[in-house]
Amino acid sequence: MATKNRLQRLTESTGDRDRSGLIDFCDRSGLVPISEVELRKSVRTGGEVGSVRMVPLAGVPSLEATINDGRGTITAVFFGRGRIAGITPGRRVIVEGVAAKRGNQILLFNPTYQLLP
Amino acid sequence: MAILKRLLVGRPLATTEQEHQRIPKVIGLAVFSSDAISSTAYATEEILFVTAVGASSLMLGLATLIPIAIAVALLLAIVAFSYRQTIFAYPSGGGSYVVSRENLGENPSLVAAASLLVDYILTVAVSISAGVAAISSIPAFSDVAKHRVLVGIFLIVLITVANLRGIKESGRLFAAPTYLYIVMISALIIYGLVRAFILKDISNIPFDQKAFDGTLESGGTLGLFLILKGFSSGAVALTGVEAISNGVPAFKKPESKNAAATLVWMAVILGTLFMGISILAHHLQPYPSHDTTVLAQLGIQVFGQGAVFFVLQIATALILTLAANTAYADFPRLASIIAFDEYLPHQMRNRGDRLVFSNGVLILATAAIVLIVAFGGATTALIPLYAVGVFMSFTLSQAGMVRHHQKQREENWRRHAIMNGVGSVATLIVLVIVATTKFTSGAWVPLVLIPLIVLMFKSIRRHYLRVDRALEANLTAGMIRPRRNTVVVLVGNVHGGAVQALSYAKSLNPNYLVAVRLVEGDEEADEVQRIWLDAGFDIPLETVYSPYRELRKPLLEFLDRLDEQYENDNVTVIIPEFVVSHWWENILHNQSALRIKRWLLFRRGTMVTSVPYHID
Numbered sequence: 001m002a003t004k005n006r007l008q009r010l011t012e013s014t015g016d017r018d019r020s021g022l023i024d025f026c027d028r029s030g031l032v033p034i035s036e037v038e039l040r041k042s043v044r045t046g047g048e049v050g051s052v053r054m055v056p057l058a059g060v061p062s063l064e065a066t067i068n069d070g071r072g073t074i075t076a077v078f079f080g081r082g083r084i085a086g087i088t089p090g091r092r093v094i095v096e097g098v099a100a101k102r103g104n105q106i107l108l109f110n111p112t113y114q115l116l117p
Numbered sequence: 118m119a120i121l122k123r124l125l126v127g128r129p130l131a132t133t134e135q136e137h138q139r140i141p142k143v144i145g146l147a148v149f150s151s152d153a154i155s156s157t158a159y160a161t162e163e164i165l166f167v168t169a170v171g172a173s174s175l176m177l178g179l180a181t182l183i184p185i186a187i188a189v190a191l192l193l194a195i196v197a198f199s200y201r202q203t204i205f206a207y208p209s210g211g212g213s214y215v216v217s218r219e220n221l222g223e224n225p226s227l228v229a230a231a232s233l234l235v236d237y238i239l240t241v242a243v244s245i246s247a248g249v250a251a252i253s254s255i256p257a258f259s260d261v262a263k264h265r266v267l268v269g270i271f272l273i274v275l276i277t278v279a280n281l282r283g284i285k286e287s288g289r290l291f292a293a294p295t296y297l298y299i300v301m302i303s304a305l306i307i308y309g310l311v312r313a314f315i316l317k318d319i320s321n322i323p324f325d326q327k328a329f330d331g332t333l334e335s336g337g338t339l340g341l342f343l344i345l346k347g348f349s350s351g352a353v354a355l356t357g358v359e360a361i362s363n364g365v366p367a368f369k370k371p372e373s374k375n376a377a378a379t380l381v382w383m384a385v386i387l388g389t390l391f392m393g394i395s396i397l398a399h400h401l402q403p404y405p406s407h408d409t410t411v412l413a414q415l416g417i418q419v420f421g422q423g424a425v426f427f428v429l430q431i432a433t434a435l436i437l438t439l440a441a442n443t444a445y446a447d448f449p450r451l452a453s454i455i456a457f458d459e460y461l462p463h464q465m466r467n468r469g470d471r472l473v474f475s476n477g478v479l480i481l482a483t484a485a486i487v488l489i490v491a492f493g494g495a496t497t498a499l500i501p502l503y504a505v506g507v508f509m510s511f512t513l514s515q516a517g518m519v520r521h522h523q524k525q526r527e528e529n530w531r532r533h534a535i536m537n538g539v540g541s542v543a544t545l546i547v548l549v550i551v552a553t554t555k556f557t558s559g560a561w562v563p564l565v566l567i568p569l570i571v572l573m574f575k576s577i578r579r580h581y582l583r584v585d586r587a588l589e590a591n592l593t594a595g596m597i598r599p600r601r602n603t604v605v606v607l608v609g610n611v612h613g614g615a616v617q618a619l620s621y622a623k624s625l626n627p628n629y630l631v632a633v634r635l636v637e638g639d640e641e642a643d644e645v646q647r648i649w650l651d652a653g654f655d656i657p658l659e660t661v662y663s664p665y666r667e668l669r670k671p672l673l674e675f676l677d678r679l680d681e682q683y684e685n686d687n688v689t690v691i692i693p694e695f696v697v698s699h700w701w702e703n704i705l706h707n708q709s710a711l712r713i714k715r716w717l718l719f720r721r722g723t724m725v726t727s728v729p730y731h732i733d
Contacts, residue, residue, distance in 0.1 A: 014665060051661035051675060053631065054646055056654065066678070073678070082650055088642035089662030104681050 022047055022070035029094065034072030037099050037106055045074060046094035046114075049087060056082055067093060074099070074106045076113065092116040127282050139369045142379050147292035148443075149364055150383035152240060152357025154295065155440035157302065157390045158433050159247040160189075161398050162411035163350035163500050169405055171346070172339040175324070179399050181339070181347050186395035189351045190388040192543060196358055197384035199515050199540030201377045202533050203362045206521055208373045212363045213514035214451060218458075220517035220524070224571070229513040230455050231570035235563050236506030237448035240356060241276075241441045241485035243503055245269045246496040247410075248437035254413030255430045256422060262408060265494035270486050272438060277482040280445040281475055291442070294435035299386060301429045306393035309419040313400050321402045322418050346554035350500055352547050354391055356507045358384070359514070360443060363450075407495065441485075449477025459581040460574035501559030506567065508548035515541035601686035602627045603679060607672075607693070607713065608634045608658075611648050614730035618693035619656060621728050628686070632656050635663040635671055668709055669716055676723065687724060690717055694727040 025047075026033065032045045047069030055062045061082040067074050076095050078084060087093065097111030140148065164185055169178020203216060213233060218226035249268050253261035261268055312319040361380045368375040394412070403414035413430060420426045449465075453474045456465035469475030492498040518537035522530040552560050590596065604627035608615045615632075622630055632654075636642040642660045649658045663671040679688055692713055695706040710727065717725045 015670075018664070049662065051659050052642065052646075053657055053659040054649065055657040056650060057657075083646050085643070086639075088639045089636050089660050090638050090642075090664060103683065 019070040022068070025092065026069045026071075031069070031094065034067070034069045034074045034106070037072070037074060039099050039101055039106070042096070042098050043108075044094065044096040045069065046116075047074075047092065049089055049091045049093060051089055052087060054083060063087065065093075067095065072106075074108060076108045076111050078110055086115045087113070125278050125281070140367055141369050142375050142382075144292050145361070145364075145368055145375065145379045146382055146386075147295035148367075149360040149379065150357070150387070151291070151295045151436050151439040152244070152360055152443045153355070153383060153387050154299065154357075154390065155244060155247075155433075155436040156354040156356060157387065157394055158251065158298075158412055158437060159243070159410070159496050159500075160351050160354040160391060161186075161394045162403075162405055163353065163497060164347045165398075165403075165405040165411060166497050166500075167350050168339060168343055168347040171343040174339070175402065175404050177339045178347075178405075179402055181344055182395040182399045183392075185344070185348050185351045186392045188348055189354055190392055192352065192547060193355060193358070193384050193388050195540050195543045196355055196511060197380055199511075199518065199537050200359060200362050201380055202537055203514065203518055204365055204376045204380065205373050206518065206525075207362070208365050210363055210365050212451060212454075213359065213510035213517075214454065216517040216521070217513045220520035221513065225513050225517070227460065227571045227574050228567060229510045230451065230460070231567045231574065232506035232509040232513075232563070233451055234448060234506075234570065235566055236356065236503070236510070237444040237451070238481060238484040238488065239499065239503045239506065239563075240444040241273065241481060242488035242492070243353075243496060243499045244437045244441040244444075245272050245485070246489060246492075246494050246499060248272065248434040248441070249494060250410050250496055251413065251430050251433040251437065254409045255427060259408070266490055269489045269494045273441070273482055273485055273489070276438065276442055276445060277478060280442070280473060280478050281469070291439055294432060294439050297428075297432040298436040299390070301432045302390050302394070304425075305416060305419055305429060306390070306397055309397045309401070309415065310393075312419065313397075319401070319418065322404070322414050324402070324404060342554060345550050349504060349547070349551040349554050351391075352508070352551065353500060353504045354387065355511075356503065357440065357443065358387075359507075359510065360447065363447060405497075407497070445478060445481060448481040449474035452477040452480070455574070458578075460578045462577065463581075498559070501555040502562050504551050505548065505555075505560050505563040508544050508551060509567070511544035512541050512548055515544060598685075601629070601683055602689060603629045603683065603686050604631075604689045604691060605676070605679070606630070606632045606656075606691045608632045608645075609693075609709075611645065611652070614693040614695060614728075617730050618691050618728040619654070621726075622691050623656070625689070627689070629683075630656055632658045633672075633675060634658065634660050635668060636660045637663060637666055668713065672713070673716065673720070676720065680722070687722055689724040689726055692725065692727045694729055696729045696731045698733060 023033075026045075029046065030044075031047075032043050034045055034047065037043050037045060045067075047067045050066045050068045050073070053064040053066075055064070060079065063078040063081050063084055065076045065078075065087050067076060074095075076087075076093075076097075078087075093116060094114040095108055095111040096113075097108035100107045100109060161182065164182060165175075165178050168181045169175045172178055207216060213229040214226055217229045246265070246269060249261065249265050249272070252258050252268070253265065309319070358380075361376050361383065365372050365376045368379070394415070397415055397419075398411060401415055401418050403411040403418075405411060406414075409417075412433060413426075416426045416429045420429065452461055453466040455461045456463060464476050465474065467474070467476065488499065488502075515537045519534050519541060522534035522537065527533070552564060554560075556564070602625065604622045604625055606615070606618050606622045608618075619632060632649075634645050636645065645660060646658065659675070661671050661675050676688060676690070680686075690713070692710045694710045697703055697706060714725050714727070717723050
């Protein structure tokens with residue numbers, strides 16, 4: 001059994017490995033899986049920042065970070081911020097806020113966030 | 118490159134410059150019969166290669182010459198009469214493909230087409246090999262034999278270039294070699310027979326024990342199989358007989374009548390020359406040899422090694438080259454007809470700069486060169502491959518004519534149908550003989566190749582039909598729907614090239630515009646974000662994580678996410694691309710741009726635009 005697992009680990013794709021690593025991390029940190037986030041309720045979730053969209057429009061700059069926990073994707077939207085040091089692709093973060101929906105996207109507006117090393 | 122092409126091929130011709138020249142019978146005979154008549158240059162020798170070598174006895178082999186010649190002449194008469202009817206029934210040109218397509222249906226017509234294509238290639242390979250042999254048989258040029266393959270390839274390249282230039286197949290220039298050959302062979306036969314039977318001042322060709330593997334006298338055995346196999350070799354003389362029926366429209370009015378008369382003349386000349394050479398050979402006892410052709414041995418014995426012999430050999434080489442040239446007219450034309458029916462790639466029906474079907478010409482040349490190299494330029498090795506295709510197409514075309522008469526029920530249709538029926542059965546019998554007696558010595562090649570080509574035809578056609586169905590659209594104004602346009606600019610380093618791409622993207626006024634940069638980690642992301650903000654660009658920048666420094670997966674995943682966000686939108690991906698002043702500088706740039714274009718081509722609903730940035 002153990003050998004089989006090890007073999008699987010050898011052959012699995014980096015994507016699968018990263019995903020299971022993320023899931024493990026989120027479960028250990030006691031985060032709500034993104035796939036189970038309910039709308040209009042406060043939620044504490046997190047994962048890895050996949051991409052950061054910087055919208056430097058005059059007046060209302062904003063920053064949108066796409067966070068993925070291996071089970072789903074959520075977008076954290078920070079209004080009034082052009083850039084946030086540390087919210088960069090590849091970083092793991094914990095975010096807490098009220099979930100909303102825009103199109104097919106689940107959003108957290110101005111969540112509190114915690115950067116993980 | 119362009120200059121070289123211009124020099125070799127000449128200036129491009131406008132479509133309107135295409136000429137439709139009509140030719141009189143005298144020219145028509147020379148143009149269309151060079152293929153058929155030229156086969157007399159090697160047919161006798163090929164019979165001997167089978168019967169004399171097979172029986173290990175020259176005498177036994179020689180004895181078969183005249184009976185086989187009679188059988189071939191008979192077959193020739195049957196086929197010629199059959200084809201006369203095709204000429205009248207299809208005045209616009211009735212090749213086997215056309216006749217069998219209209220009367221027998223898809224599969225037979227494809228078999229006919231494949232057979233003909235294979236045979237045209239062999240016509241080139243066989244004629245050129247025999248032509249090279251004619252030259253190397255001149256004692257002064259015997260060194261040519263060592264470079265048979267190279268000389269053959271050189272001749273093919275020469276003919277190919279001439280055909281890419283577009284030579285008028287009706288050119289008077291081409292009439293000369295055919296008539297020169299007819300005159301020279303007639304002189305050889307008449308003078309030879311006069312010397313043999315009236316003057317009685319000619320001796321047999323000295324027998325060379327080293328050159329011929331067998332005895333002079335009878336001794337070996339000659340079974341029916343070998344005789345039939347020898348007959349199969351003689352039957353190659355019929356290749357090219359169908360050429361006139363293909364080219365009826367090229368004749369002066371009345372086309373059919375002139376073409377039919379020319380066909381009869383050709384059959385008479387071909388039959389007479391073949392018979393004459395066989396009788397002369399039977400008398401003078403030449404032996405089949407790879408160094409000196411049978412025809413050259415006869416020439417030396419009758420004329421001596423003087424100027425007349427030289428002219429004979431040159432005329433032989435010329436008519437054989439011309440015979441190869443006829444395939445250059447037929448193959449591309451047939452290929453274009455097949456391509457119009459969508460069984461071959463559409464490229465085959467495009468006329469090139471000089472109004473010739475250049476792609477067909479090039480494919481024919483390549484295939485013929487492959488054959489010459491593969492078979493070492495030896496006519497004898499190629500002959501067993503030949504004739505299968507010809508007789509296959511004869512059989513199908515004559516069978517098609519029988520159906521044609523049944524459908525038309527014109528006056529005397531029964532008699533005409535019987536005539537074509539006899540032709541069809543006779544050529545079918547020959548086909549079976551050729552295929553069985555020569556199967557192991559090479560006839561299996563076309564027998565394997567023809568079905569494969571037919572399968573290829575069908576899969577090409579299937580593809581085109583599928584494309585046609587996929588492109589089928591109900592053309593209404595409502596079909597052009599407004600769609601949202603999302604534009605993604607791929608940014609590497611933020612430099613002049615990226616700025617140009619971003620300005621272009623803005624000018625498209627997309628519903629949503631975003632610049633994308635793949636990053637490996639924090640530092641890179643920080644840096645590019647800072648540059649972006651410092652420059653004060655008012656375009657959103659998305660930094661996408663690429664943990665393994667790869668391009669493809671993060672990019673495609675990003676686009677997937679974008680697709681999910683909006684229904685009914687087109688995503689245009691804009692890639693800045695360098696345009697450098699030297700081609701080799703390209704190696705240093707644009708490698709990822711090229712790759713990205715390739716990946717995105719297969720993604721539905723994604724357009725790729727490359728924005729050039731000129732670097733001088």
